[in-house]
Amino acid sequence: MGYGIRLLVWGDYACFTRPEMKVERVSYDVMTPSAARGILEAIHWKPAIRWVVDRIHVLNEIRFDNIRRNEVGGKIPAGNVKKAMKGETVALCQYAADDRQQRATLLLRDVAYIIEAHFEITENAGPEDSAEKHYNIVLRRARQGQCYHYPYLGCREFPARFRLIEEDEPLPRSIHKGDKDLGWMLLDIDYKNNMTSKFFRAVMKEGVIEVPRMEEGGIAK
Template identity: 40%
Template structure:
């Protein structure tokens, strides 16, 4: 399917304070877009390829954030109120401007699945064509709405680059969160995604 928007912010997790976007969507961000359109507990999305349809352009902006973050248990139960006014900080973000991508993905069935892969794939395609979604998809952060539709024949951009180490998946079942990574390369506007990432510890950007 195809997604596009006025801006995007696929935050690099190794940057703890100022937000800086990867040049392209991460596989986990792309999977999140697919899940917002169609998802069932008996299936999962595996992103296999991302095509860049517009050149990489950046812009910066400053926004207010809070450093008073609740634990997952407090967020679920609502036991603790968040004082955003007293814990507000201003942070810069380096974002992407005027983006468009074509996402290729496969449905992976879990043990509880009662339908063949084709059934889930066809349901997803019907929802994309009709413009339906479970929740509004976004491009990295909720400030940047993702619009979506059927793929067009537009070719990817004519750009090849070594994008370096990139986030592959986030395991939210661990405390703290654990990550896997992969070495991302773009060939003529196409980024192929490996089946699995590797659990390495990236160095902060700018570290010697």
């Protein structure tokens, strides 16, 4: 176990998109571990450390809402990018007005979570990369609300506000009681194994979801 923190995050809207939905965006019921890791990395990340999410506390009632948004239907072909890298003259741009599509989104509203996580030192750490050094950096940045880029709740248009929960501070209480099976949920992307998507069975107990490590169980797709 490495050095850990507890982070309170909240926002007006969130959308943790289910990958099985191909056209419309449909959010999971709660924050995914990969989204939680993204928030932590927005505050502090270096190649010398790796964030591991231990558990997620769901504080507020799970409430869904529907919106419709204009999105771009396509993307710049990878082949054009490779041609441009070779010096060929190609168009590397998109005209949103010519490729606009309106899509529905089933999102979450008025969300609040506690992320319990720790970081571990990786093989990329240098002699100056001590655990104490990075831990103090994380604490300082989280206390002051600093981040490398503004964290978001699933989609960039849904910003996440955050604050550090100190060690001697009691945790905010969840409104959820009992157990609730949330089904299969995206755990994270295994970048070391051909970017394989890893899933786990998410069960919320008294508002808390225990997050397994990447190498523990789950299924890959």
